[in-house]
Amino acid sequence: MSFFHITLLFSLVVSSFGGPSPSTYDCSTLYSIFAIDNSELGHDLLDYQIRLIDHFNAIAATSKKQSFFTVTSQSGEILTNDYVAPLSEDTNSLNKQVFNVLSQNVDVQNISFYPLLIDICGNVKVEATRNSVQNTVYITIIGSDIIDKENIRIVALNQLNRYLSDISLAIVLDKQYLQNATYMFGGEDRVFHFDINSDTKYDDVANWILKSSCSNSFPATTPTPPTNSPACQLTERICNAAFAIDASPDVLSKLDFEIEKNLVKKVLPETIPYLLRAAYFQYSYLSFNLNDFSTTISPKQLNYYINRLELSHGLNISRAIDYHLMLANEHLYYGSSFSAFIFLSQTPNPSDVQAAISEAEELHTYGPLNFILLNKNVDYKSLLPLKPDNYIYYDLNSNDTDVVAKFIQKTISCKLRVARCW
Incomplete structure (x- = not known):
């Protein structure tokens, strides 16, 4: 004070x-x-x-x-x-x-x-x-x-x-x-x-x-x-986005996972001006912990939910795509803004990628599919069947979180909602 x-x-x-x-x-x-x-x-x-x-x-x-x-x-x-x-x-x-x-x-x-x-x-x-x-x-x-x-x-x-x-x-x-x-x-x-x-x-x-x-x-x-009257009409920029957090211990150590979680806690409030328009979940072969749209109102709540996430066995990229599509289908009408972001720490299994192709195609009707690759050894070409719109490599040993924040701000899809008096 x-x-x-x-x-x-x-x-x-x-x-x-x-x-x-x-x-x-x-x-x-x-x-x-x-x-x-x-x-x-x-x-x-x-x-x-x-x-x-x-x-x-x-x-x-x-x-x-x-x-x-x-x-x-x-x-x-x-x-x-x-x-x-x-x-x-x-x-x-x-x-x-x-x-x-x-x-x-x-x-x-x-x-x-x-x-x-x-x-x-x-x-x-x-x-x-x-x-x-x-x-x-x-x-x-x-x-x-x-x-x-x-x-x-x-x-x-x-x-x-x-x-x-x-x-x-x-x-x-x-x-x-x-x-x-x-x-x-x-x-x-x-x-x-x-x-x-x-x-x-x-x-x-x-x-x-x-x-x-x-x-x-x-x-x-x-x-x-x-x-x-112009005084009774305005436009508002609407940005809805969902974030899939890699929780597989195949490559990620406990320390790496904590760094990934801290990255999410840092960049989401910086890039999503209204956290109620953000959804996020951890994905792996065995687990799925979802915080849906309209559940997180403040960085304090975001930190609480992210801190509860834990590593869980097995990478499953098709689940990440499925969960994004579920969120889009349940909460958004066709043509509204939606952006999918997936944090990924390793090259996915080819059969897992193949299983996700049809869902990825449907997901593209809502908005872009973006990847944040947490390891230089991740082969981006393995993701090409999913037709990703954008990707970035991020070094978990780096403290430059602004790189990820700028990537999200550049690639997120927003729509202008025209509001009038009725």
Whole structure:
């Protein structure tokens, strides 16, 4: 935690009731849930995000309403503060919740708020609090390029707004993300651009939240922009990839296998911006340990699952192809993005390669088949019947993992998804 963050935290105690004038908008009871952007870029803007929440609570506390709040945060994993909902004037509770956000492990470059918003929707504590108040407002603060915008829009418009007394809003800290926020949260009237480089006042944002949450001017399902508005259409780059980890001890020693696992733990978060779009498994003649799509959300979870993998007897390249094809068939529609990556430590048996030809042909209809060869003695020509799209040799004794990361970034297949208002 930086010295500035510590100073900011201390200042919340002494400044919450000084300065801001009471809001002119009034509703008798209000519950506000703030979602902080704690990606790497969002973390750099954490001071602005915390001050926004502090000023809102100060104005809400000095108004004629009973106001409750919860501060949550999204990094690789979610932070909920157990959805404790103290009164806005309770600065000790505010400091505790902010301290937990400041202490959160910031482990991803890009985030999606989808896991956090889904958790909010299904939490019994949130439901109990919102049932005890007249109005509930969900405020998402955006300081980076958010991933999985279409699913966020579904949650924001349909689930968070399922009651007439509820509304979901967004505060954008950089103009370049304004159009995306307008799409995700259903209209320009639901989004506030807080320009950190101008003289925009924190109190203006706080009063906007209170006005928005205490009025009936925001329909729950109808977006403000017309369907042909550029503000209600965007494109998003989607990259789905699966990784087969060689677990055969025929060539790999225990140390080699640990190096291979460490390589996977290092390069996946660097090359797959949203780990929920990555699947990975170990393959051998006897074993298959799969972590499917949508099961890993953070590098911490990735490390946990990869560390559990163990060497198992026998190389079986046809199984690696089969498992890739299974993942593609079960989770992806034809034409969506999919890339298959296979780590390989030895030249496969010719009969094993022959057994995989038909499955490899079908796999190619989804996307490229790429090999990361972990031994210079692997004969690449033995893989030609599988028609691999790309390959690279990597020396396990090398520490240059950037070579593999650049290979994945160069060869992964991505598609642009066009999303429009409906």
